Amino acid sequence: MAGGGAEMFARYAYAPNRLGYCGPPDAAALRDGSDDQVRAVARRFTGAWPYLRVMATMTGIADPLDRRLVESYWLGGGIGADLDPAEFTAELLALLGPAAGGYWTHLGPELADEAAANHCFHVFGVYPWSRLVRQANGHPVQVLDNCRITWGTVLGRTDTEIALRCRVLGWDGQRLVLSAETVRSVPVGMDGYPTVPVSVGEQVAVHWGRLCGRLDDAQVRALAASTERQLEVTNQRLATRR
Template sequence: MDVRGTDMFARYTYAPNRLGYCGPAEAAALRSGTSAEIRAVATRFSGVWPYLRVMSRLTGIEDPLDHRLVESYWLGGGVGAHLDPDDFMAELLAVIGPVAGAYWTHLTPDLSAEAAANHCFHVFGVYPWSRLLGRGMEQHPVSVLDNCRINWGTVVSRDDAGVALRCRSLVWNGRTLELSAPSIQRADVWSDGYSSLPDVAVGDEVGVHWGRLCGRLAPGQVQDLAASTARQLEATNLRLAAAES
C-alpha cells in the first residue's frame, strides 16, 4: 500500500471536499483517516478518481493511488505526461461520458487537442467554466478556475494568522487567460482545526488548492506544475480563439 500516494491524495482533495465541491460529504478520512480509509473515500470522487483509474490502466501501474500517479495528476509531469492524448481522452470519455449527462456536451474526442492526464486539464478542459468566458461576466468563472487549479508560491512571511505567499493569479484580458505578475497573497495555515503543513516556514515552495496549503514542493515539482499550467493555458486559449472565429 502506497502511503505517500494516499497522503498526497488526501492533502490535495481536502479543501474542495471541505467546501462541498467534490467527493463525498464530510470526508473526515481526508484529514485524519488511515490509508485504507482514504482509499475507500477516493473511489467516491467523480473527478480525480476516473483520471487515476485511466492513468493506472495506460501506464501499467496497478495501484491508482500509487504516488507516481497521484503526483503526476495533481502537478503534471511524471508518468502521465508521456501518455498519448488521443488514447488518454478515449479512455477517459469511456469512463466519464456515460455519467456526464447533457450538461457536458462538450466532452467529445475533439478535446484531445488539449487533453493531458492532469488536474489542470480537468479544470480548464473538462469543467465548463472556461466556456463562460467572453460573455461579459468573467469574474466568477475566472475566480473558480484560479482557485480550482493547483497554484504554487513561495512563503515570504508567517505569523499567527497564517502565511504570506508570493504567487501568480489567473487573469482574463478579454481574449486569453494568462498568469499575472507575482503578488503577495494570504493563506491560512490552520483551518477548521486542520493543517496539511503545520510547520510551513519562510522560503518554502508550496502547493495551494482553493486557498489552502497542500504541501511543500520540490524544485522539480514546481517546474512540472508551471510547465503543465503554461501548456494548458496555451491549449485552452487556442480553443477559445477558435470559438470566436
C-alpha cells in the same frame, strides 16, 4: 513532499471537498481517516478518480493511488506526462461510458488536442468555467484560479497566515493569463487539518485557498509547465469557439 499517494490525494482534495465542490460529503475522512478510509473516499470522486484509474491502466501501475500517479495528476509532469492525449481521452471516455454526460458534458473526442492526464486539464478543459470567462462579473476566472493548483514562495508567516508570492489567473479580454508575481495570504490551517510546516523561502502548493504541501524545484517546474501548456491550448479553443 513526504507521504504516500493516499495522503497526498487527501491533502489536495480536502479543500474543494469540504466546500462541496468535488467528491462525496466525507471531508472528515480525508482529514482524519486512515489510509483505507481515504482510499474508500477517493473512489467516490467523480472527477479525480477516473483520471487515476485510466492513468493506472495506461502505465501498468496496479494502484490508482500510487504516489507517482497522484503526484502526476495534481501537479502535471511525471509519469502521466508521457501518455498520448488522444489515447488518454479515448480511454477516459470508454471508462465513463454513459456517465460522460452531466458532470462530464464538455468531455468529448474534440478535446483530445487539449487533453492531458492531470488536474489542470480537468479544470480548464472539462469544467464549464473556461467557457464562461467572457462574463463581465469575473466569477468564472476566480473559480478557475481557485480550482487550479497554485505554486508560490513563502515570504513570511504568523500563527494563522502565510504570506505567499505567487501568480494569479486573469482574463485580458482575449486570453487567460497568469499575472506577474504578487503577494497573497493563505491560512496556515483549515478546520483542524494538520498544518504543513513551512519556512520562509520554501515553495508550496495551494488549492482552493488551502496550503497543500511543500514543493521541490522539479515539482514547481512540472506544475508551471503543465499550467502554461494548458492555458495555451485552452486559449486556442477560446479563440475559435465563442
